[in-house]
Amino acid sequence: MEERVRKVRSDKKMGINPIISIELNDALARLGYVCDRPVKDIGETLVVLALNNREIINTIARKFRRPYWYTDTIMINGDPELPKMKWVIQGDTVRPGLRFSQPHYEKISELAYALDTSKIKAAALLLIYATHNEQCLSHLLTKYVKYQLDHRRMENLRRVVDYTNQGKPEQFQINIPILLNHIYYCMGDNVKPIGKAVSKWMSGLGLDS
Incomplete structure (x- = not known):
């Protein structure tokens, strides 16, 4: 009898459990509460x-020991003479x-190869940089706010922007992110889901009536 080979789904996800500090995990949990999403969703999105x-990759590229293809047409050279990246986390750690x-998993693998380290460490490094990057945080909030705000509130956000x-030079203009x-930063210690925060902020402007 011919043995049947089980097909692997093309959309199957691959697991990586980065080792991160308690402090970083707390930051992810705080963002998770703000976005009303589990920590794993926040971590995956930020990675x-x-x-x-490009700003983050250019910073990490200083540690590359091998070449890395940022895109199909942009390659960043590595320096094999660089010392291997050391990885020491003080205190307790967690592994979300x-x-x-598959495409993102392979890209993390390529980054790990360029750094001459493991996928676990490469993913952790991306998380660290993403949580300190304003652009990444802005896009994260934008990604999840649409699930919490109705069309009217989103339209009001666009009108505020x-x-x-009006009348500002392009370099000083803002966008929704x-x-x-x-x-998000105005909330400070009064952290709350971003949808509620936006609604409260709009109410203060008289836009949520």
Whole structure:
């Protein structure tokens, strides 16, 4: 009898469990509460955002010992004479279970190869940089705010952005991600889901009546 070979789903996700500090995990949990999403969703999203952030990749590239293809046409050279990246985390650590699509998993593997380290360490490094990158945080908030705000509130956000940008030079104009990031930081210790924070902020402007 011919043995049947089980097909592997093309959309199957691959797991990576980065080792991160308690402090970083707390930051992910805080973002998770703000976005009303589990920590694993926040971690996965931030890693992917970091992979596509040229500023972050250029910073990490200083540690490359091998070449890395940022895109199909952009290659960043590595220096084999660089010492291998040391990885020491002080204090307690956790290992969130993150899962990535095949393309993203392969991209993390390529980054790990360029760094001459493991996928676990490469993913952790991306998380660290992403949580300190304003652009990544802005895109994260934008990604999840649409699940929490109705069309009317999103339209009001766009009107606020359009009004704020009137007469401003292009380099000083804002967009919705920048506005959401501003609202997020204005919350300070009074952290709350971003949808509620935006609604409260709009109420203060008389836009949520």
